[in-house]
Amino acid sequence: MKVLTKNTDYAIRALLALAAEKGSYLSAKAIASGQDIPYQFLRRLLQEMIRHNLIVSKEGARGGFMLEKDPDAITVTQLIEIFQGKVQVSECMFRKQICGNRSRCVLRHEIMRIEQVVQSEFEKVTIGKLLRDLEAANRK
Template sequence: MQISAKADYAVRALLELAADSERPLTCEAIASAQDIPYRFLKSVFQDMRKAGLVRSRRGCEGGYWLGRDADRISVAEVMAAVDGEFFTLRGLRPDALAYPGVAGGLPELWRSAEAAAYDVLGGTTIAALTKRGTVARRSSSAVPA
């Protein structure tokens, strides 16, 4: 399974928004904080806004906020919002596949892989990842005695 740069950038941008939800963040600030190409991130934000994952306001007081609580946004939902279908094989959903002969059992493997990936990514929220990142940052900045 390959995770697209678009999906990776989208999740990282949402983590920045979740970590600082008191004020709007600009696309420039998020791109800088996460070392993401600004122009690419702008297109990612367009997809996320269409999906209701973020909301925005123009102007000097503007920027982006989460579209809803971070504990109600799953990584799988983010991936689908920016990439389309969550899991495809040659552009087809695994439940639409059928192979002849000895390969007849292969679509079931692809469906199982999709289900396992969705269990992990669909069960992981932006809030949970933000918490993990905060704990990891504290652990790595702790000075040994």
């Protein structure tokens, strides 16, 4: 069970780098090297975040990427849903077939409840909150 995949982790790190720049453009190369993210991998993530209106891009010498949304309005839940799909603790699937025991599974309702708790907790975590936490940790 993976709660966060590399895609989501890298997207969070890229957004933190952009949020730290507060309204300035940052190149993909600067993000990749500063966050230790493979450049080509990052480019695909950035394009997906543009498509979801989280960031904007600008061509040219002073171009790059910049947050389009307020960092406090971007939740980890949003990023999970963009890069992974819905928050899932368990898959009621086996080889793309719905589990035959799904309708009478005693654990399914508990798993669904846990998924809702996890999703609710991730809703409280925003890029803005993570940036403030990071800045506070760096001051110590």
